Amino acid sequence: MSGLSTTLPPPRPVRTPMSTAFGWLVKYRGGISARLLLWLLLLYFLAPIIWTIASSLKTRAELFQATPSFITLNPTIANYQYAIKRLTGFDLFFRNSLIVTLGATVLQTILATLAGYGFARLRFKGRDLIFYTMIMLIFVPRAGGLMAQYELMSFLGLRNSLFGLILAFSAGLAVPVFIMRQSFLNLPPDFEDAALIDGCNRFQAFWYVMAPMATGSMMVVALFEFIRVWGEYLFTLTMIDNRELFTLGIGMAMQFLGVSMEFGEFTSYGSQAAAFVMASSPVAIFFLATQRWFVRGLMEGLKF
Numbered sequence: 001m002s003g004l005s006t007t008l009p010p011p012r013p014v015r016t017p018m019s020t021a022f023g024w025l026v027k028y029r030g031g032i033s034a035r036l037l038l039w040l041l042l043l044y045f046l047a048p049i050i051w052t053i054a055s056s057l058k059t060r061a062e063l064f065q066a067t068p069s070f071i072t073l074n075p076t077i078a079n080y081q082y083a084i085k086r087l088t089g090f091d092l093f094f095r096n097s098l099i100v101t102l103g104a105t106v107l108q109t110i111l112a113t114l115a116g117y118g119f120a121r122l123r124f125k126g127r128d129l130i131f132y133t134m135i136m137l138i139f140v141p142r143a144g145g146l147m148a149q150y151e152l153m154s155f156l157g158l159r160n161s162l163f164g165l166i167l168a169f170s171a172g173l174a175v176p177v178f179i180m181r182q183s184f185l186n187l188p189p190d191f192e193d194a195a196l197i198d199g200c201n202r203f204q205a206f207w208y209v210m211a212p213m214a215t216g217s218m219m220v221v222a223l224f225e226f227i228r229v230w231g232e233y234l235f236t237l238t239m240i241d242n243r244e245l246f247t248l249g250i251g252m253a254m255q256f257l258g259v260s261m262e263f264g265e266f267t268s269y270g271s272q273a274a275a276f277v278m279a280s281s282p283v284a285i286f287f288l289a290t291q292r293w294f295v296r297g298l299m300e301g302l303k304f
Contacts, residue, residue: 056080056273079270080278086255086271092244093251098282100162100236100247101229104169109222112173113214116180117206121192131181146238153239155164160242161292169229176221180290181219184210219293226286248279 050070057075084090119131149168150159159166187210195205209217233249240246246254252275257303287294 036066043262053277054275055270056277058270060268060270079268079274082268083271083275083278086268087252087275088255089246089251090248091241093246093248096245097230097248100165100169101226101282102160103166104229105222105225107166108170108173108176108225109218111170112176113211113218113219115173115177116182116214117184117210119177119181120184121189121206121210131177134174135178142172143234146235148236150238159239160245162245165236165239165247168235169225169232172228176225179217179221180214183214187213216293216296219290223287223290223294227283230283252276252279 054069054071055075056079058072059074059076059078062069062072062074087093117125153159153164153168156164158167191209192205192214195209196202200208231249232247233253234246237253238251239251243251243254
């Protein structure tokens with residue numbers, strides 16, 4: 001027994017709360033860094049929105065105090081009341097924007113869905129050439145052809161017309177057709193073949209089988225078009241001269257900027273912020289209503 005040597009295991013280190021936390025940080029430092037970066041980016045993009053909403057609820061004294069505050073301690077809706085009173089014709093401008101935006105969104109979604117299905121499933125001469133030529137139009141700035149579009153709209157009698165704006169906005173089909181084409185390319189053709197075997201024609205197979213499966217991509221197209229048309233300014237200002245046909249963006253710019261510059265009025269930042277919040281609220285509501293399809297539609301329509 002005396003000749004045998006026993007080797008004792010080394011003592012295990014004592015795990016303190018500090019060492020445990022440090023080991024967890026080392027193990028998950030990649031995920032923590034990514035989450036921190038995402039939170040910083042989220043704060044960076046949300047800060048102007050939060051500032052605008054807070055400014056719309058502040059009094060004039062809070063807006064012009066020496067040390068500005070990020071949030072208001074005494075919220076008031078006086079800025080919203082003043083903005084509605086100051087912006088004469090708010091309901092008319094809002095109605096015009098709603099008509100143009102919804103009309104262009106519905107029409108462009110239908111056209112992009114039909115064209116995307118045709119480019120993805122049908123075989124015809126010059127298909128790829130037409131598609132890639134359309135895609136190249138993405139890189140052409142809309143303002144570059146503004147004068148040509150002005151002459152064309154005047155020749156067709158579509159200036160000073162909400163219907164003309166709807167047709168003009170729904171004609172920007174390059175990105176929507178690309179999204180819908182990629183969506184239909186990623187759908188299995190077996191469903192369509194089964195519908196054709198069961199006696200459906202091509203349009204019935206599209207309408208009852210393929211289109212419902214591409215609903216997510218259709219919602220992405222609709223959301224993009226809704227945001228683009230609702231906030232459009234330059235094209236609408238060029239094509240519309242009649243005040244009764246102004247959209248909300250044009251009416252706000254004319255009322256808050258033109259009148260103040262002409263008559264030397266004080267700039268009311270609170271009422272401007274309130275007007276901007278009211279003008280952007282339909283876009284936020286539309287996004288919240290369609291967000292359940294948004295991410296799924298992006299994944300469907302952007303696969304290669």
